[in-house]
Amino acid sequence: MRIATWNVNSISVRLGQLLALLEQTKPDVVCLQETKTEDARFPRGPLEAAGYRCAVAGQKGYNGVAILARTEPRDVATGFADAQKRLLAATIGTVRLACVYAPNGEALGSQKYSYKLAWYARLRDWLVRELARHPSLAVLGDFNVAPEDRDVHDPELWRGRIHCSEEERAAFRALLDVGFVDAFRLFPQPAHSYSWWDYRGGAFRRDAGLRLDLILLSTGLAPRCRACTIERKLRAAERPSDHAPVIAELQP
DNA sequence: ATGGCTGCTTTGAGCAGA
Numbered sequence: 469m470r471i472a473t474w475n476v477n478s479i480s481v482r483l484g485q486l487l488a489l490l491e492q493t494k495p496d497v498v499c500l501q502e503t504k505t506e507d508a509r510f511p512r513g514p515l516e517a518a519g520y521r522c523a524v525a526g527q528k529g530y531n532g533v534a535i536l537a538r539t540e541p542r543d544v545a546t547g548f549a550d551a552q553k554r555l556l557a558a559t560i561g562t563v564r565l566a567c568v569y570a571p572n573g574e575a576l577g578s579q580k581y582s583y584k585l586a587w588y589a590r591l592r593d594w595l596v597r598e599l600a601r602h603p604s605l606a607v608l609g610d611f612n613v614a615p616e617d618r619d620v621h622d623p624e625l626w627r628g629r630i631h632c633s634e635e636e637r638a639a640f641r642a643l644l645d646v647g648f649v650d651a652f653r654l655f656p657q658p659a660h661s662y663s664w665w666d667y668r669g670g671a672f673r674r675d676a677g678l679r680l681d682l683i684l685l686s687t688g689l690a691p692r693c694r695a696c697t698i699e700r701k702l703r704a705a706e707r708p709s710d711h712a713p714v715i716a717e718l719q720p
Numbered sequence: 721a722t723g724g725c726t727g728c729t730t731t732g733a734g735c736a737g738a
Binding site: 477478481502504528529530572573574580612629630631664666667668669670671678680707709710 | 721722723724725726727728729735736737738
């Protein structure tokens with residue numbers, strides 16, 4: 469079973485690239501973030517034609533998450549209540565999956581930063597309950613936290629800043645403490661492995677990136693994981709998302 | 721390079737992202 473996550477930064481702009489990704493990597497499940505589209509306008513037609521069923525939780529203009537799967541998603545749920553569409557869960561086969569789009573946080577000390585930390589606390593509480601019901605649980609998405617210095621192109625430049633602060637990293641580790649591992653770090657990985665590069669300042673060309681897009685696996689599910697990779701080449705496409713997809717391979 | 725992109729919004733300058 470191949471599971472993937474991608475922050476598309478608008479499903480309508482990235483639909484062609486998404487269809488190409490589905491064709492080339494043939495994932496069984498894809499979690500999408502920042503679809504930026506209300507549910508009635510989600511492009512179900514072309515995705516169903518490509519062989520994927522869609523569970524969606526979108527809103528106009530901002531945020532928005534979706535889960536695409538080759539089989540019908542079961543027990544679809546939107547998690548804890550929030551006006552911002554940032555969480556969606558579904559069961560595919562034997563695996564429970566949660567698609568998450570964590571808040572950006574803007575800057576330390578801002579209202580959005582407080583919202584980010586509170587959102588992480590709510591996510592943690594929700595994961596505790598979800599894990600009790602679903603021991604095989606995968607959490608995929610844009611966490612908007614670079615977990616460690618090795619996930620940052622220039623740790624000294626980013627020290628204490630948004631995505632890299634100790635407070636955010638502690639909030640992220642609190643998720644792991646519930647009973648998850650970062651699938652990417654189960655395997656040897658190249659140095660400078662990032663999943664997001666700023667559109668500005670030639671960040672991708674300079675490889676000035678952060679690893680913000682992650683696949684967390686419950687300790688019950690992690691032994692089934694055989695690989696986890698970042699599809700970096702999509703960031704080099706024409707009119708790319710600023711995030712690259714992440715894909716994990718699970719043994720059946 | 722703290723922006724110098726990009727995509728969105730009752731279309732057009734301002735917000736948000738990260």
